[in-house]
Structure formats: C-alpha cells, structure tokens
Amino acid sequence: MTAFYLYLNAVVYLLLAGWCTFAPARTATALGYTTLSRSGQTEYLTIYGGLQLGLAFLFAWLAWSQQMRTGLVLALALYLPIVLYRSVSLLRWWPVESTTLLLAATEWLMLAAALWLWWQGRAS
Numbered sequence: 001m002t003a004f005y006l007y008l009n010a011v012v013y014l015l016l017a018g019w020c021t022f023a024p025a026r027t028a029t030a031l032g033y034t035t036l037s038r039s040g041q042t043e044y045l046t047i048y049g050g051l052q053l054g055l056a057f058l059f060a061w062l063a064w065s066q067q068m069r070t071g072l073v074l075a076l077a078l079y080l081p082i083v084l085y086r087s088v089s090l091l092r093w094w095p096v097e098s099t100t101l102l103l104a105a106t107e108w109l110m111l112a113a114a115l116w117l118w119w120q121g122r123a124s
Contacts, residue, residue: 002117006063006071009110013056020048030099072118079111 020027024045028036036044055078062071086104090096 002068002072002121003063005113005117006059009075010056010060010063012106013052013059017049017052017056020052021045030097032097032100069121072114075110075114076118079107079114082107083111
C-alpha cells in the first residue's frame with residue numbers, strides 16, 4: 001500500500017512537472033499568476049517544472065528501492081508545511097482560482113494518506 005502511495009506521488013509530480021514545463025503560461029494563469037517577468041518565468045519553470053520533476057524521481061526511487069519509511073518521511077516533510085501554508089493563504093486571500101482549490105484538496109488528501117500509512121506502519 002505504501003509503495004502504491006509513493007508511486008502515486010511520483011506520477012502526480014511527473015504530470016504536474018510536464019504540465020508546467022510544456023504549458024507554463026497556461027498553468028501559471030490557471031494558478032492565478034497574471035503576469036510574470038522574464039525572471040519570474042525562469043523561476044516558475046524551475047520550481048514548478050524542475051523541482052516537481054525532482055520530487056517525482058525521489059518518490060519513484062524510494063518506492064522502487066523499497067525505502068517506504070523514508071518515502072513517508074519525505075511526504076510528511078513536504079505536505080505538512082504545504083498544507084499549513086496553503087490553509088493560511090486560502091483563509092487570507094479567499095476566493096481563489098478553482099485550480100488552486102483542486103491542488104489544495106490533493107495536498108490535503110496526500111497528507112491524510114501519508115499520516116494514515118505512517119500510523120499503520122507503527123501499529124504493526
């Protein structure tokens with residue numbers, strides 16, 4: 001079950017990296033970025049494309065190499081602060097784009113799944 005979760009993370013990040021890499025203007029607009037300077041475009045592509053591709057690799061590697069506990073630690077280390085920051089920012093700047101809400105729901109589900117898998121592993 002944990003391997004499936006880690007591979008799912010890898011696929012999600014791979015798809016997001018591809019979407020941001022091959023359609024950066026479309027994804028930036030869908031996420032609420034109205035304008036980006038050339039430096040902003042470089043930063044957007046690097047973080048939304050490159051970093052997400054790196055995360056896809058990490059999650060896939062940890063699942064493939066059977067490093068389940070490390071994979072869950074990675075997921076928790078990512079999703080806990082992301083969910084915290086996303087929740088605060090949604091409360092502060094509501095209303096937001098529907099794509100942002102979809103990403104928030106995905107992050108909350110991924111965090112809940114990581115927590116559940118973590119506690120399942122500790123019980124056994």
